[in-house]
Amino acid sequence: MNNGRLYRRIAVAAVLLSLLAGTVLMLILGKNPFLAYYNLLQGSGLAPKAKYAAARSMWTDLSSFIDFWTPMIFAALACAVAMKTGLFNIGISGQMLVAGFLATITIGYSGLSAYLAKPLVILIGMAAGMAVGALIGFLKYRFNINEVVSSIMLNYIAEYIISFFIQTRFVDPVSRQSKNIGAAARLTLQDVAIGGYKFSIPLAFVLAVIACVLVKIMLDRTVLGYELKAVGANRTAAGYAGIRVGRSMIVSMAISGALAGLAGVSYYLGYFASIQPKVLVSTGFDSIAVCLLGSSDPVGILFSSFLIQVIAKGSTYMSSQQGLESEIVSVITGLILLFSACSAFFMGLVVSRKNAKNNTKDLRFGDEAETAPAAVTAAVNRPAEDKGGEEA
Amino acid sequence: MQTQTTTGDYIVEMVGITKRFPGIIANEDVTIRIRKGEIYALLGENGAGKSTLMSMLFGMYEPDEGEIFIRGKKEKITSPSYAASLNIGMVHQHFKLVSNYTIAQNIILGAEPTKKLLGFIPIVDEAKANREIAEISRQYGLEVDPTAVIEDVNVSTRQRVEILKMLYRNAEILIFDEPTAVLTPQEIDSLLGIIRALRDGGKTIILITHKLEEIRQVADRCAILRRGKLIDVRDVPGMDAREMAALMVGHEVQLTAEKSAAKFGDPVLEVSHLVVENEEHFQTVRDVSFTVHAGEIFSIAGVSGNGQTEIADAVAGRLKAKSGTIRLHGQDITNMSIRQRTLAGISYIPEDRQQVGLILDFTLRDNLGLKDYHKEPFQKSGMLNQPVFEENSEKLIDGYDIRSANRGSTMVRSMSGGNQQKAIIGREIEQDASLCIFVQPTRGLDIGAIENIHRQIIAERDKGKAVLLISLELDEVTELSDTIAVIYSGAFGRIAPAEDYTTSMLGEYMMGVAKDNAKNGGGNE
Incomplete structure (x- = not known):
């Protein structure tokens, strides 16, 4: 309840602090930090640039930013569902690739009409990701193979097998990537002319927002979500309560995989139209940071993915406008990520300050200590519970 | 209640101690004076403030009001390590041992005897440690095998290791927090023997417990705490168990449960x-x-x-x-x-x-629904019905007197052991x-x-x-x-x-x- 509020406040503070750290760095380098941050916004289409090339505008930049943002939302949601069940899905990139590849070769290269092709792309993407995810869950349940190991291995398997087929069957001789898919199958409408500008309209973004809402409802309001969270919080107790732990893990990984599949199709058949062989996109790995920054909460993820993607997309423009070396830009984005990721630490800091008021050193002690400073104990053990005091 | 003067007779004096936690007073103006070489018991129900009081002596909390004198000298005990430097040691209810280390390694952890290899490389002198440990265990009848690994030994041995840890660090004042909670009757007897031996060896023992029997067997004096207040301090010889129990809980307790004859069915x-x-x-x-x-x-x-x-x-x-x-x-x-x-x-x-x-x-609300969430009306077509959870939780909280800070919204982790148990018992009994x-x-x-x-x-x-x-x-x-x-x-x-x-x-x-x-x-x- 209130824990969410405290967490949000700290996340915001962490982001502000990181921007401050970036500011200091840029001042040392003799750059104008405000301008640099403004460039960041310009680069990602959130602020108008001084001038645009033909058929571009701030709004077209923004639409392409949203297109870029979409796969990250799906991927971070995929991570969150697994995380809530106590599983670590590090195979999101591989699941994205499998989904993207299968949708590309089945629908992408078919001549189906847009009304048929787009839903099919989405369905095939979900199904493919779900199958890979469920497989990882099954391996864990049946053979007790750690999901981190199996998903990393599956990442490699997917990467190399798919590269083999792309390079032997589907390669575009010029780009050395898979051949571009047909426009009918693409989830982003390209070059839609509105008022003289050409927009790319990411249809999957609507789906991503809906997915956020659905995952939130699933986790908070359904029997399934209750079971998944129970398994994530305490597997033994979940089993004692009659929850089938193995089944919950498979279901969780299947849902996670399906979301990763959506990330895959919105990336390979939306933002891009082709697949680069022998490369796993970083989105799947970055999504873990995004998920943690958003405290594994779908609404939090909407914000954290936005922040991360603004930085990712705007930093090139910032570096070119400010004459900053791209390495420095990486340092600044790294700082932002670092501070944001440390929000859990800041949380602990806030909590222990609160404790200091009670002269409390070790709260995990004895039965009575548990009764007495109930609220404080909770806060230490789980930096979540916040009670009255912090308002002061 | 007593004068603020101190005399040399007492090794530990806690005078006018008050400790508040949000929403609760754990200790209110408690004064205890412990003589050197006695077994001093702290008796009280869970939540009476015994552990909190001792946590302040051990430096885990600092009192809001009141003063602590050790050997007649006023001390501000700010940390457990400072407490250790005053020769105060504590055996916790939950042991703090490294399970894949040997007994000797656990005992010396943090206070390792070192020797110089080749004259300059400092290494742990395990032989010396084993020798010292063997000597201490002989002295107090605490037999352990210093080379045994913790995870292979039973609970009572682990407890001995905790005791040896304190003795190894020259503790003079030994605090035992509910030491018998995890032991079998035979083990309890042997532990009480050890405690007596420690006292006879000149140590001062503070025993936190809610078991009258143990106090009767070993303690010299007993302080009774109830809801954070000191009710009385009694000499144990000649004390009446029933009266003590009454002082502890504040009303007459039935020491044996009343039950009618059983009627066996199918x-x-x-x-x-x-x-x-x-x-x-x-x-x-x-x-x-x-x-x-x-x-x-x-x-x-x-x-x-x-x-x-x-x-x-x-x-x-x-x-x-x-x-x-x-x-x-x-x-x-x-x-x-x-x-x-x-x-x-x-x-x-x-x-x-x-x-x-x-x-x-x-x-707490979700935990109270842990066995029912999948049944109607707790869920309808896969969707949880929060009002039903709330209703169920309110019913159980009141029916089973489950106490928590925010009723159903309390995280169970923050609740006391007794209330956690009440929650489970309520939930399970209501299964019918x-x-x-x-x-x-x-x-x-x-x-x-x-x-x-x-x-x-x-x-x-x-x-x-x-x-x-x-x-x-x-x-x-x-x-x-x-x-x-x-x-x-x-x-x-x-x-x-x-x-x-x-x-x-x-x-x-x-x-x-x-x-x-x-x-x-x-x-x-």
């Missing part, structure tokens, strides 16, 4: 030739057969680790039976899932309330199952709570439920049971009506000294 649980193996294919339960009838409290008595919890887990479905059958109302449930058994009418209060019975990071399994239902709870739980167990029986009670507390077993089975090394030594046993007989069967043929069980049939 057999509810029939276990025959049950064998359970652990992961190493070791038979933890060997060919056990018994029957529990409606309206019967069937207890399994025994020293911890003899297979009794495995029986409970096998009946509840948490462990698979290697062979044998388990029937509930004549229906074979041997291969049913946990959920199916729950629905067939088994409720289960597990031994480990924090790891098994509850999800600590869930709210025909068989109720209680494993160690009152472990670590205070007299008031124990009394309450005992009443509830008897009430369940009187409602015609079959009760399977597994407890290490002999008093509990003899007080409540209609039938007692004594387990030793995975097999029943005897099954007989409770009145056929004397306490010493129980002890003999528990230690495997006496043995009947109870194989085809049902001395109660």
